[in-house]
Amino acid sequence: MAEQKKVKSSLALRSWKKLVRNKLAMIGVVVAIAMILASIFANIVTPYSPTKIDFANMTKAPSLQHLMGTDKMGRDVLAQVLYGGRVSIYVSVVGAVLGSVVGMILGGLAGWFGGKVDSILVRTSEIFLTFPNMMLVLILVAFVGQGVNNLIFIFFITGWMTPFRMVRNEFLSLREETYVEVCKAFGISDVSIMFRHILPNTISPIVVATTINIANYILQEAGLSFLGLGVPVTIPTWGNIMNAATSIDVIRNYWWLWLFPGLVISVFVLAVNFAGDGLRDVLDPKQ
Amino acid sequence: MLYYFMRKLLAIIPMLLLISVIVFVAIQFSPIDPVNYLASPDMAANSQNLQALRQLLGLNDPIYVRYIRWLGNMLHGNFGYSIVDGSSIAKLIAMKLPATFEISFAALIISTIFGIGIGILSAIKQNTFIDYLGRIIGVVGISIPQFFFGIILIQFFSIKLGWLPVGGRIELGYKTWWDHVPNMILPSLALGISMTAALLRYARNSMLDIMSKDFIKTARSKGIPEWKVYIKHAFRNALGPTLVILAFRLPILIGGSVMIEAVFSWPGIGAIILQGVSSSDYPVIMMTTLMIAAAMLIASFLVDLIMALLDPRIRFER
Numbered sequence: 247m248a249e250q251k252k253v254k255s256s257l258a259l260r261s262w263k264k265l266v267r268n269k270l271a272m273i274g275v276v277v278a279i280a281m282i283l284a285s286i287f288a289n290i291v292t293p294y295s296p297t298k299i300d301f302a303n304m305t306k307a308p309s310l311q312h313l314m315g316t317d318k319m320g321r322d323v324l325a326q327v328l329y330g331g332r333v334s335i336y337v338s339v340v341g342a343v344l345g346s347v348v349g350m351i352l353g354g355l356a357g358w359f360g361g362k363v364d365s366i367l368v369r370t371s372e373i374f375l376t377f378p379n380m381m382l383v384l385i386l387v388a389f390v391g392q393g394v395n396n397l398i399f400i401f402f403i404t405g406w407m408t409p410f411r412m413v414r415n416e417f418l419s420l421r422e423e424t425y426v427e428v429c430k431a432f433g434i435s436d437v438s439i440m441f442r443h444i445l446p447n448t449i450s451p452i453v454v455a456t457t458i459n460i461a462n463y464i465l466q467e468a469g470l471s472f473l474g475l476g477v478p479v480t481i482p483t484w485g486n487i488m489n490a491a492t493s494i495d496v497i498r499n500y501w502w503l504w505l506f507p508g509l510v511i512s513v514f515v516l517a518v519n520f521a522g523d524g525l526r527d528v529l530d531p532k533q
Numbered sequence: 534m535l536y537y538f539m540r541k542l543l544a545i546i547p548m549l550l551l552i553s554v555i556v557f558v559a560i561q562f563s564p565i566d567p568v569n570y571l572a573s574p575d576m577a578a579n580s581q582n583l584q585a586l587r588q589l590l591g592l593n594d595p596i597y598v599r600y601i602r603w604l605g606n607m608l609h610g611n612f613g614y615s616i617v618d619g620s621s622i623a624k625l626i627a628m629k630l631p632a633t634f635e636i637s638f639a640a641l642i643i644s645t646i647f648g649i650g651i652g653i654l655s656a657i658k659q660n661t662f663i664d665y666l667g668r669i670i671g672v673v674g675i676s677i678p679q680f681f682f683g684i685i686l687i688q689f690f691s692i693k694l695g696w697l698p699v700g701g702r703i704e705l706g707y708k709t710w711w712d713h714v715p716n717m718i719l720p721s722l723a724l725g726i727s728m729t730a731a732l733l734r735y736a737r738n739s740m741l742d743i744m745s746k747d748f749i750k751t752a753r754s755k756g757i758p759e760w761k762v763y764i765k766h767a768f769r770n771a772l773g774p775t776l777v778i779l780a781f782r783l784p785i786l787i788g789g790s791v792m793i794e795a796v797f798s799w800p801g802i803g804a805i806i807l808q809g810v811s812s813s814d815y816p817v818i819m820m821t822t823l824m825i826a827a828a829m830l831i832a833s834f835l836v837d838l839i840m841a842l843l844d845p846r847i848r849f850e851r
Contacts, residue, residue, distance in 0.1 A: 376552065376829050378784060380791060381806070381822060388810045388818050389559070461676070468678050469792050475810060491684050492795070494699055498692050508681035516676040523672070 264528045271524020277517035281510075285331030294322035296329040296482045308502050315502035317490060323502060327510050330482040335514075337394060337477070338463030341401025346456045348402060349409030350448070354440050356410070357417020364414070371407040379404060383466060387475050394477055397470070401463050408459075409452050416448040450529035457522035461515045468511050484511045534841070541837045545830045552826045553607075556819045557600050560613075563815035617814045625805060625817070626824065632702055633789035633801030635713065636721045640790075641782060643725030644732055649775060651729075652736025656744060656771075657763055667733060674730020683723040683796035690719060700797035720797040724790050728782070735778050740771040773843045780835045784828035788821075 265271055284291055299319045308315040314323035356364040374382065386400040420426065421444070429439045464484070470476030471485025472492070479486050484507055490496050491504035587593050594602075606613070612622040655667030691699040698716050743749065744767055752766045753759075787802060794803035802821060809817035 372548075373552065373555070376548070376826050376833075377822065378788060378825060378829065381788065381825055384791065384806060384810050385559075385818060385822055388813060388815065389563070465676075465678050469680060472678075472680050473791065473795055473807060475807075488678075488681070491680075494687075497684055497688055497699075501688070504681070504684055508678065508684065512673075512677045512681065515678075516673060519672055519676050 261528050265524055268524045268527060270520045271527070274517040274520025274522075274524060278514060278521055281331060281514050281517070282335055285328055285335060288325070288328035288332065292322065292325045292328055294325040296321060296325040297480075314506040315500075317487075317503055318496075318500075323487070323506055326482045326487050327484070327507055330484045330487055330507070331510070331514075333394060333477060333481055334464060334467050334484040334511075337397050337467050337483075338401065338460050341398045341463050342405060342456050342459035344398065344402035345405030345459060346409045346452055349406035350413045350445065350452060352406065353410040353413025353448075354417055354445060357414040358421065358436065358440050358444075360418075367410070368414070371410055374404070374407050380466070380469075383470065384475070387470065392475065392478055394481065397467060397476060401459075401466070405459050405463070408455050412451050412455065413445070413448045417444055420444050420447060454522055454526045454529060457518060457525060461518040461522065464511065464515050464518070537841060538838065541834055545834055548830055549827060552830075553604065553823060554600070556823045557603055560815055560819050561596070561599075563813075612820045613816045615809075615814050615817050617812050617817075622817055622820045626802065626821065629801050629805055630787060632799060633794070633803065634786055635717055636724060636793070636799060636801070637786045637789055639717065639721035640724035640728055641779075641785070643721065644728035644782075645779060647726075648729045648732030649736045652733040652775075653740050653763075653768060653771070655733070655737045656740035659741065667737065671730050671734040671737070674727065674733070677727070679723065679727045679790070679792045680796045682727055683720070683793060686719050686723050687796070700799065702800055720793050720799050723796070724793045727793075732775070732778055736771065736775050739774045740767060743767045743770045746770075773840065776839050776843075777836050780832050780839060781829075783832045783835070784825055787828050788825040 265275075288296075299321060300316070301319070303316050304318060306316045314327065316322055317326070352367055356367040377385070382404045383400055386403060387396075390396045390400060417440075426439060426444065429443055434443075467476055467483060468485035468488060471479075471483050472488045474489060474492075476485050477483045479489065487507040488504055488511075490500075491508075496503050603613075610623055612626070614621055615625065651667045651670065655664045655671075658664050687699050690697045697719055700716070700719075702713065702716050749762060749766055752762045757766075789801040789803035789806075791803040791807050793799065794801050795807055798804075805817060806821050808814070809821065
């Protein structure tokens with residue numbers, strides 16, 4: 247057991263070294279983490295409150311006091327971006343992780359038991375995949391309503407299919423391996439074989455899929471809130487800040503109200519995508 | 534071959550029925566009672582009137598009877614009515630479909646030409662400047678929110694340069710179809726470029742995948758000119774997986790893009806969907822969904838068709 251651990255950690259170490267050598271991926275990881283930290287410690291980074299209305303300072307262009315300017319109610323845009331990041335990142339990370347966990351469990355069950363369980367779950371995932379993703383999200387918004395937790399729920403409902411299929415297919419092929427038979431012969435329980443002996447083999451592609459889902463959910467939250475259908479407008483999120491740009495007056499006259507939040511969203515998603523691409527290169531054993 | 538296609542075609546029917554059941558149930562269980570908006574207020578004051586109306590409309594029948602009636606209505610082109618303004622959904626869709634089709638078609642063409650073109654070029658010139666440029670376009674393209682890109686286009690081309698209108702579509706008072714074009718350019722461009730990135734990445738990857746195969750080495754060692762290797766050997770094989778992505782994009786022709794249509798206030802199907810979701814107009818949402826799901830099923834049939842035409846091994850499997 248001790249020896250096994252050692253081998254494992256050295257593999258992790260090798261992967262880590264590979265990741266460090268991949269410059270773009272490293273930049274992605276560093277930028278994403280920096281932005282997450284800036285959001286978490288928003289109250290230290292900026293003295294302003296994202297929701298405090300200040301009629302003396304309405305729609306001020308960027309200056310040293312307000313680095314990203316202020317909006318139509320005098321709220322500091324930088325503070326909104328920082329605090330908004332908390333909600334946006336929280337929603338997409340939790341949504342993506344939940345989707346992956348549920349997808350993995352269902353995929354494991356389907357691949358292990360096969361038969362009826364498998365065909366029902368596969369059919370269900372096929373029906374979900376028949377709808378374009380954005381459409382599915384919008385339907386669910388219509389039925390579930392808006393809100394932070396509702397959005398997380400919607401993301402996980404629409405995101406479990408890819409991890410499910412990955413894990414299921416992996417289970418189907420690994421189920422026949424000799425080591426699984428050996429486990430069975432030792433009398434190890436089904437649950438233990440499934441989750442301790444087969445599942446770890448499927449982790450790498452799932453990690454990559456989760457990363458890519460995080461990037462997609464950031465974009466979806468931004469899009470939905472931009473349309474006024476995501477998180478209620480009273481809570482600052484990256485999409486809600488962009489919501490101001492639905493009026494042509496804002497696009498024309500107050501560029502800082504949409505350019506900065508738009509750039510912040512793009513840079514964060516870009517960083518996560520770089521990290522995801524890098525992870526794929528590192529974790530893919532075929533490379 | 535024919536047997537294979539028939540089987541695939543027939544497989545669509547149960548799927549479509551299943552989705553129609555889901556859609557029907559979703560409309561039934563939506564929190565709004567259709568009787569309440571049909572009856573006038575003074576009529577609704579008496580609950581007996583409402584009961585009579587329910588009886589008349591057949592709303593008291595068992596659910597499977599109502600489902601079959603609903604299905605029959607749809608086959609006759611009656612898609613039901615909006616619960617917000619009572620307009621016919623079939624008419625609404627028919628009216629908005631051309632607008633969506635225009636920009637989606639233009640966007641599909643733009644994204645296909647640039648996506649496949651740059652993707653293939655990027656793969657052929659791997660690790661050169663062109664490849665880096667292609668890869669940057671690919672990853673930046675999937676990272677920028679669609680609406681943000683649309684706003685940048687509006688700011689630059691409409692407001693700064695004043696070349697093109699900021700949005701909307703000329704519905705009345707145009708002489709020829711060409712009068713539409715100035716309004717069409719920006720939304721088509723925004724949608725097209727945002728769709729390019731994913732295709733570009735995909736085309737590049739599948740081309741690289743093929744280029745590392747042994748038969749490419751064989752072709753080269755036979756002394757075939759390099760361009761011929763790329764076009765006749767590599768591209769033809771890389772085309773299959775790329776066509777699959779394209780086929781799955783066809784439903785956008787009737788579904789449109791909610792985001793782009795909102796940014797450019799384009800009156801298409803996406804706008805109907807957005808309107809429906811914002812005003813909880815469940816019948817409208819579900820009928821457009823059904824339409825898009827049907828298009829998606831047809832697209833996946835097309836994928837099977839393409840794959841079978843390109844790869845004889847698939848055709849003969851049972």
